[in-house]
Amino acid sequence: MYLLIQKDTTQKNIFTFSCQDNKSITAIFYPIDDTRVDLTLSDGRKISLPRAISASGARYANANDEVVFWNKGDTAFITEGTSTTYVGCVIKTNLDQQATTTPTVTTTKTKTVPAVDGLYGYANSEYNFTLRFPPNVTPQNYFTTFYNLASNWRVNASQVNQGKIIVSFPVFRIDQGGVATGKSYPLNYVAELRVGISPNVKECYAIDTGYTSQKITNVIINGVTFKRFSFQEAGMMKYLQGESYRTIHNNMCYVLEQIKSGSSYKDETMKPGLSQATLDGYYNTVGKIVETFRFTK
Structure with a gap:
């Protein structure tokens, strides 16, 4: 990576x-x-x-x-x-807004990906794919546990279906702890993209653990067909929701997950904080990053 x-x-x-x-x-x-x-x-x-x-x-x-x-x-x-x-x-996050500079980027062991669109580039030569992301987002080579969101290679993976964490793109994250008094809404929230890979292609398109009926649709991203698995769970005023995009390429299962997770708790002591439209904007920015995914081989 x-x-x-x-x-x-x-x-x-x-x-x-x-x-x-x-x-x-x-x-x-x-x-x-x-x-x-x-x-x-x-x-x-x-x-x-x-x-x-x-x-x-x-x-x-x-x-x-x-x-x-x-x-x-x-x-x-x-x-x-x-x-x-x-x-x-x-x-303020807006993936469609042009950056104030268009820096030239270079790397080792991968081809140069120029930032001609105001976005920064990520390239992975081991698994042969690229992504583009806003300048204020910092890619990470690990996943962070965040309340209802675990740090497994993908959401809702079974014990027999394990893989490898590749990269995450946290677009926005706020954590104010568990005490609401005097705090701004929401207490915690994260919107991020996660990319994981597994050699277990047999389980790539399997329905998530805990689901008997899961919404699955076909989506084409830059010429490649992905199956999109929608997931959602909530409890104790906390929620986890997202879309899991999966495709098999070169005998590997590639998974891109657009995720949002946070607290829905609100009481009269809390300040207005961030609107739902603002939170949805962060989540939609994650989806814009997904749309830039390309295989290089």
Whole structure:
């Protein structure tokens, strides 16, 4: 498994964060020489903050920590003195929006996949496939257990049907723990793509464990026919839902899973947080990544 590596030393990554109280932050990062971030705030201020030491996430602060910008993955917030002035900020995700740069990417042991469409590229030379994804998504070569979502090579795989984890693309993830009081909705949520492979082609198109009747449809992705298995389960105010795309290629079972999982719990103490439309947008972005899948051999 190989991740494409960006080589453009002049690159800027520009992201917009939507925050609570209709506030927003536009942040310009400089990933090659990560010494500062340039911010434009919805109140009209423009601030440049140098990178500061942090034990967790990225921290940018001016003298005496009068203004501090904290960034961890897709989330961020700003503190000014003892007050948090921009809270609950999450990156706006739109796969169809052009990136601010189109970096040239190179890698070893795979062919170059140029980012001419504003997306970054992932290529796997061992299993001969490529995917494209938004600049704010970071591929991982492991699956993370997240409440109802286990870390097996695919969702609902039986004990006799095991395979190998290849790569995941977490589009959005938030985890605020199990105490709802004063928190923003939802307490936890994840939307991601997972890719797994198994030599057990006999079980590739088998109905998922625990299902007696499962919705199965044929889907063509860039000329390849996949069988799409829909899955959904819920309990204790938590849910897991998605689509499992499966095809047999070169005597291997390839599985791409579009997944969303989270908490549906809500009470009067919670803040509005993220709308269902926003959460659905993250999930739909996962589906857009699925649509870029291509075999190279």
